[in-house]
Amino acid sequence: MATVSLRVGDLVWGKLGGYPPWPGKIVNPPKDLKKPRGKKCFFVKFFGTEDHAWIKVDQLKSYQLHKEEMVKITKGKRFQQAVDAVEEFIKSKVSVLTSLDDKNRHISSEDKRQNSSTAEISEHNTRKRGRPPKEEKDAFPEPSTVKRLITGPVAEYKWKSGSCSAIIQKLKTTAEEEAESTSIQAADSTATNGTVTPTDKRIGFLGLGLMGSGIVANLLKMGHTVTVWNRTGEKCDPFLQEGARLGRTPAEVVSTCDITLSCISDPKSAKDLVLGPSGVLQGIRPGKCYVDMSTVDPETATEISQVITSRGGRFLEAPVSGNRQLSENGMLVVLAAGDKALFDDCSSCFQAMGKKSFYLGEVGNASKMMLIVNMILGSFMASVAEGFTLAKIASQSQEVLLYILSQGPLASAFLDQKCQSILQGNFKPDFLLKHIQKDLRLAIAMGDAVNHSTPMAAAANEVFKKAKALDQSENDMSAVYLACNQ
Template identity: 30%
Template sequence: MLTEHAVLSPERTTIGFVGTGVMGRSMAANLMKAGYRLVVSTRTREKAQPLLDAGAVWKDTAGEVAAAADVIITIVGLPSDVEEVYLHEGGIIHRAKPGAYLIDMTTSAPALARRIYEQAKARGLHALDAPVSGGDVGAKNGTLVIMVGGEEPDFQAVQPIFEALGKNIVLHGPAGMGQHAKMCNQIAIATNMIGVAEAMAYAVKAGLDPERVLSSITGGAAGSWSLSNLAPRMIRGDFAPGFYIQHLVKDLRIALDMADQLGLALPGVKLSESMYEALIERGEAYSGTQALYKYYVPDAQGGAHD
């Protein structure tokens, strides 16, 4: 058992990692590179095989991971998955060691983050909600943006872990506030992506060289992360996922639900959500979010598995 709020250095910390999908696998690999011992579990063991080959230890369930680790990190799909791995009998909260740190990096509902925090605290555990932004590139390069909700001493204790994963790490307030900050991120991404896709579709339809257009506009007032990183993928017909469309739609629904509770209208988010829903109906659920380009150019080549 770790000393209360001890700094979680690699030489004295075992990390349990649950969820080794598009982003999680790279994040877990970066923790191993930083020297942490890793215990992993995910729905499909084959997705974790590169980590196992590198020395990670497999466990069949999230609860078994919790029992073997000092820190448990989760990055799963839906809020229902978060609830299952944390709150169900035999899950993380029920099996974690006294004093363990629980870090959910899934984009989930703020209210669920608060429930996890309260139940964890009642059992002598430290819970943080810490959703991330930066996609597959940020996960691979260890440059994720990490938006954190929780208590300051817990945040400070896990700093070495966060620093192995990201570069812009901010505590936004108590439990749930990391998720609220991530909603701001997703709102900005969703509406910006419409502009990026429309600009690229317009360039192609007007007979411009889209790469030259990008060289002109990325450094000006139109510049954005999505324009610099995802518009080139649109041009190449590369719609492989850095972040699944179906997961963005999940996030936008959370944002719209929270906005309703706050009495705030978000027409841009509603439009984005409806456009992505239309793409899901066309079989693009597992394409990357840059596949919004196909809403305007349906015959664009490439797909989630190309």
């Protein structure tokens, strides 16, 4: 989804069909070329090729704002050549402006005074007609007003020098000062620009489901030494071909690795992995480290922590916020709590798999925060499904509803993805429905434990339970729409 308004001349990332995002420039189309009907789109000329195409506005992103993200998720010689072409184009613009500045410095003082007088008269006359004075255009096709600058998350991007940079830096500094006033510590990932230095520690990973598979792929891509295990052994094969080692049991992985991470589906499975036959606990000895990335209740996290540390091991809970696609793209958010030194030791791993990691203090805090995040996510998904159902029953276009939502405050990649699943009737799993229902259930129980009611989550939970009864457990969470139609 485009985060800033775009115009002719802007450098962008354009997404066309199933192809990866590619750098390009918005240009005026040939006069005899008609614009497609439907969604707003721009004519884009792509760098590194002679290709051009009409691209829908929701498939365009600002080049400078999203450069690090796109370079992270797309590789290849042709792609790098295209990026190099963009950078050369930007440098040529800077060179032209520098030459103009040098030329202007040689204008005689008399000419300057004449130009100044003319400018003052022109400005005076223009203001009398109610028009604001024109500002000098920036060298880059980037946002030139504060309104456009603040449409995206400020702290996520690096800005070029100039007045825009000063505004952003001031906002970023304020945000950092507010964050530092709490006990929470956050760390940005550097994986997006390819600067991750892999730890020399041996990493183990248990569980190769939707999330775990993407995590391991990125750990390997960033140069980590990884030993894998999965209950269904054939899921390990693709990673072995990429250089991973195979562990026969969880205990063997833990005993042969310095830090072992796991990503399992639910509290029972998480405990069985640790306490069961040939489980994690059997491989723990003083100094061995275990990081549980499963989304579980705080009581389960605490129980696992206690048994690990009782054997002299070190423990960190680190559930991740995201879905299959974000996992594959290395854009997860890691919520961690427990052994702070272990959190630091896992720095390169977290950078490889995510865009940001948070250290939240003592064990249990990360589980609590993760359940709250997913409670909001699940409740929102249920509301969206209910809204699309009502639109259908009230004879309103669901496509128009999505377009309206995409232009307002709810606009997000999540909204667009889930609504497209509903419109297409394609519920290929990105975040399993049974998992979000589990998280809603655990969040409600957490509320009960502190005598706090969660009526919205409770209502959403009932709709997801109904969807499970319709055999949608293994489908994406957006399949809750089918329950709303019953």
